[in-house]
Amino acid sequence: MEDFEYENGFTQDLDSETLFIVSQTFKALGDPTRIRILNLLFNKECSVNEIVETLDIRQSTVSHQLRFLKNLRLVKFRREGTTLYYSHDDEHVMLILKQMIDHACHN
Template structure:
């Protein structure tokens, strides 16, 4: 055990305040739902409107809107407005890296 290197950021769990714990748990909750995973994966390299996401993933527009609202509240996606259309893109490279690494892990098992 003495020879193990411990990440200094993980040594003291007391520095995890309630807000941080809540955000982490909500982020993993977001990544635990297949529809949200599919949406985030689609947005990993492009921006899309709600209709484009619905068409590409074979989902109802209302389903996509609901999931995007959940992801936006966690700041995992962002949008820009062009006329009356909202274009969504991912908003957190850290979470996208975790998602892509997890997808790679799943594909190799």
């Protein structure tokens, strides 16, 4: 009787793969530093240094978090010389982030 599929597409419990992806993604959004980085990348792409200077976060911290976000395919980058320009890579997740920010602001 477990995992009974409802008409509306919902299940009583989620399969482990979905659960993993969902929790990983929300976890990515659950850290202030990563939220600030993604929020900055909302409108424009940024070099690592731009992020470091705009948000006043140490370079290694930014780099670590960008790797984290890149592993989840939430950001991507392009190279120009020695400079890497990062931008967001998941419209849907960015939309979800925007919704949550709006939700938080309206309180």
